[in-house]
Amino acid sequence: MALLKDGRPHADEYTDVSAGTTADVLNSTAGPVIVSLQQWQTHRDELLRRGTHLGIVLRSDEKPDALSSDLEHFAVIALDFPTFRDGRAYSSARVLRQRYGYAGELRAVGDVLLEQLHFMHRVGFNSFLLESDNVVAEWETAASDISVWYQPTGDGRPTAIQQRHAAG
Amino acid sequence: MYRYDEFDSTLVRERVEQFRRQVARRLSGELTEDQFKPLRLMNGLYLQLHAYMLRINIPYGVLSSRQMRTLAHVARTYDRGYGHFTTRQNIQYNWIQLQQVPDALADLAAAEMHGIQSSGNCIRNVTADQYAGVAADEIDDPRVYCEIIRQWSTLHPEFSFLPRKFKIAVTAAPTDRAAVQVHDIGLRMHRNPDGEPGFEVVVGGGQGRTPFIGQTIREWLEPADLLSYLEAILRVYNQDGRRDNMYKSRIKILVHQIGADEFRRRVEAEWAEIRDTALQLPAAEIERIRAHFRGPDFATLSDASDLLEQQALANPGFGAWLKANMAPHRVAGYAIANISLKSLDAPPGDMTAAQMDAVADLADTYSNGEIRVNHRQNLVLPSVAQRDLLPLYERLVELKLATANIGHVSDIIACPGLDYCSLANARSIPIARQINERFQDLDRVHEIGEVTINISGCMNACGHHHVGNIGILGVDKRGEEYYQFTLGGSSGADAALGDRTGPGFSAAEAAPAVEKILQTYLAVRHEGERFLDTYRRVGMQPFKEALYGAA
Amino acid sequence: MPKIVIANTLADGFVAFMREDGTWSPDIGHGAQAATEADAERLLERALQAAAANIVIDPYLIEVAPASADADSDRPRPLEYREYIRAFGPSVAIPT
Numbered sequence: 072m073a074l075l076k077d078g079r080p081h082a083d084e085y086t087d088v089s090a091g092t093t094a095d096v097l098n099s100t101a102g103p104v105i106v107s108l109q110q111w112q113t114h115r116d117e118l119l120r121r122g123t124h125l126g127i128v129l130r131s132d133e134k135p136d137a138l139s140s141d142l143e144h145f146a147v148i149a150l151d152f153p154t155f156r157d158g159r160a161y162s163s164a165r166v167l168r169q170r171y172g173y174a175g176e177l178r179a180v181g182d183v184l185l186e187q188l189h190f191m192h193r194v195g196f197n198s199f200l201l202e203s204d205n206v207v208a209e210w211e212t213a214a215s216d217i218s219v220w221y222q223p224t225g226d227g228r229p230t231a232i233q234q235r236h237a238a239g
Numbered sequence: 240m241y242r243y244d245e246f247d248s249t250l251v252r253e254r255v256e257q258f259r260r261q262v263a264r265r266l267s268g269e270l271t272e273d274q275f276k277p278l279r280l281m282n283g284l285y286l287q288l289h290a291y292m293l294r295i296n297i298p299y300g301v302l303s304s305r306q307m308r309t310l311a312h313v314a315r316t317y318d319r320g321y322g323h324f325t326t327r328q329n330i331q332y333n334w335i336q337l338q339q340v341p342d343a344l345a346d347l348a349a350a351e352m353h354g355i356q357s358s359g360n361c362i363r364n365v366t367a368d369q370y371a372g373v374a375a376d377e378i379d380d381p382r383v384y385c386e387i388i389r390q391w392s393t394l395h396p397e398f399s400f401l402p403r404k405f406k407i408a409v410t411a412a413p414t415d416r417a418a419v420q421v422h423d424i425g426l427r428m429h430r431n432p433d434g435e436p437g438f439e440v441v442v443g444g445g446q447g448r449t450p451f452i453g454q455t456i457r458e459w460l461e462p463a464d465l466l467s468y469l470e471a472i473l474r475v476y477n478q479d480g481r482r483d484n485m486y487k488s489r490i491k492i493l494v495h496q497i498g499a500d501e502f503r504r505r506v507e508a509e510w511a512e513i514r515d516t517a518l519q520l521p522a523a524e525i526e527r528i529r530a531h532f533r534g535p536d537f538a539t540l541s542d543a544s545d546l547l548e549q550q551a552l553a554n555p556g557f558g559a560w561l562k563a564n565m566a567p568h569r570v571a572g573y574a575i576a577n578i579s580l581k582s583l584d585a586p587p588g589d590m591t592a593a594q595m596d597a598v599a600d601l602a603d604t605y606s607n608g609e610i611r612v613n614h615r616q617n618l619v620l621p622s623v624a625q626r627d628l629l630p631l632y633e634r635l636v637e638l639k640l641a642t643a644n645i646g647h648v649s650d651i652i653a654c655p656g657l658d659y660c661s662l663a664n665a666r667s668i669p670i671a672r673q674i675n676e677r678f679q680d681l682d683r684v685h686e687i688g689e690v691t692i693n694i695s696g697c698m699n700a701c702g703h704h705h706v707g708n709i710g711i712l713g714v715d716k717r718g719e720e721y722y723q724f725t726l727g728g729s730s731g732a733d734a735a736l737g738d739r740t741g742p743g744f745s746a747a748e749a750a751p752a753v754e755k756i757l758q759t760y761l762a763v764r765h766e767g768e769r770f771l772d773t774y775r776r777v778g779m780q781p782f783k784e785a786l787y788g789a790a
Numbered sequence: 791m792p793k794i795v796i797a798n799t800l801a802d803g804f805v806a807f808m809r810e811d812g813t814w815s816p817d818i819g820h821g822a823q824a825a826t827e828a829d830a831e832r833l834l835e836r837a838l839q840a841a842a843a844n845i846v847i848d849p850y851l852i853e854v855a856p857a858s859a860d861a862d863s864d865r866p867r868p869l870e871y872r873e874y875i876r877a878f879g880p881s882v883a884i885p886t
Contacts, residue, residue: 134478155277155400156277156360156400157400157482158360158397158398158399158400158401158477159477159478159482161396161397161398161399161400161477162397162474162477162478163478165397165474169513169516170512184274186261186277186278187400189396190394190396190397190399191396193396194396194397216253216256216257217250217253217254217257217394218249218250218253219246219247219249219250219253221250221390221391221393221394221395222391222395222396222397223516223517223518224396224397230517231246231247231390232521232524233517234246235244235246235524235527236521236523236524236527265800265844266800266801266844268843268844271844272841272847272848286798286803286847286848288805288872288875288876289804289805289876289879289880290798290802290803290804290805291803319884320885320886321884321885321886334804335803336801336802336803336804337800337801337802337803338801338802584885585885586882586885589885590885591885591886657871657872657875658875658880658881658882659880666881668880668881668882669881669882672882718870718871720871
């Protein structure tokens, strides 16, 4: 697996312990960890006492509203795609960015395919865990295929409507 | 009509080139079929019983003569010389070759057409009243809002992997010609008590194996809020719609399970968060798009009823065609002319390349270069001067396109069925043909009057059987084709799902069953009463007795 | 009843039947017929290799009635109606 962040390969300093047991999580001597929503809700204080950066992964049936008042504690929020067909995380990403103002790393994990990177980036993901040895080339293709955007998604890209009616 | 600007054409062109690269990767073996399938589906390319099938959107059913010629060109150059117009205002090519699809799409893109999102679990081609912009009874032009929805839904990054496909239909007339109550979202424009036009929002309608009539979740929506409200509905559906069972994943199931009130509450809560954002439609954009649909400049003509009456007396065939195929135009001296694609010469909705070219010429000569496609698989020339109707008719006769049966018994909707479709359980086209053969006497057809017969070859209901006055569903019964009948369905403003008559019929018994149903209707109807109204008055019993004998 | 492998060729998408030599023909009359289960499995195995090699899509076995002099067809006829339509085309005339 390779991590692509902000268009570049990136060393992943996080250990994903979200599938582990309570003991695994609390005894982990690794640095920053990514935990599950349930681990966070049951071990919040212990996790905060670890003193490292924290990440959390939301399964596709877990809505970001559960984190709305905790966002300051997370440097990474990972949203899981159990299959590329499960598109719930696209909505979660927009809610995190646009409604809750989350500004940290938003990471796509799971069944993340080249063809979806552009859509993911448009809804607010800025990092991707990919099964590929050529992430940069794939990213460049995915990001440059289409250069017209009809929907305002809060990603900073000007929409066709905005460009049509721009002053001047 | 709407013309692409640089943004629209760039997107479609880029999409063609993206797909060209994907096809090359598939042909070289770099992509497996499993990886390629979702990519081709997102561009409207299926694999059917005999070959690949390419589905091209005709947004809200509007075609220019130039676009029609391009459709003919694609049929001739890349397919076997014909195309099939569907119940979703699309066209399908049945014999397209994968290696040629990128070139076909590039030719279509040059004429401002594409197959983007004509398949897949995303927002499909938005459909509309085929008389939009010219109907005498409409309060605004729905095409303006359809085009806004078309652009907003194209490559929407949040809503391209929904639980299931998603269909939006729009009407702006009290007579519902777009079947809005059986769509995932139906938008019906009307005026609020202050006289301002806005949308009633209906959600959760649909056909398929679990049909529902949609429910109104908002009585009136300001047009400027259209996209934020749609986005709120789609977000609730994307997050809360079922994904564990594909037969329960349409929005209708969600609305049914949580109830319309709870669904409305969730949508309104979501909408409150996003209403005052960049999704607000700028008045300048609505005006920009509206300007495309302004015109043509109609001549000042007087009503030509007297002339038409004389012509009809001299030419009874023309008279019958006028009676069945015309609709009132909003401008005096003009008419809306329907072209039936329901003769015995071809399967319902099928048209040869030569006919397409000829209709394009007729549109240029008689209808400002404009053509419409409706959800009953027929075409429309939207603005014909009444005095031109006779020469138009004479030309249509030569083209075998002058069947005078719109809205009548032989104007049958039929999906491609088992003759083409890999999902089908039974054939539809031969049943339509057998019924059509029995109703070749136009006097008898007109004596029976208004009735819709809709045939689907499987539960997916592409042939809209649930909402046919007479609905016919093909099923497989131990390796044999059987046909179940429903009565009393309607897709109009009085939308209703049909009731099952009882056990099904074999292929040989299907057309005789239609005959028995209609004979019963003729025997019990009141003067001037439509089939649907008779059924609603007398109920199933007399029809059941005719079909199965007295109990 | 004997079995024949049916599939669609990748590049053009048309229905095809596997010949004895592993190549593909649009004509069901050219399809290799397996008389036994073991033969059928061998045919399918070979067809799946052709799918993996991106020559055809979705190959599978169909049962056929052998061609016979007294039948109206000189070709093997698939027993299932769906496969019959795949082999011989739509049952309705193509518009011309």
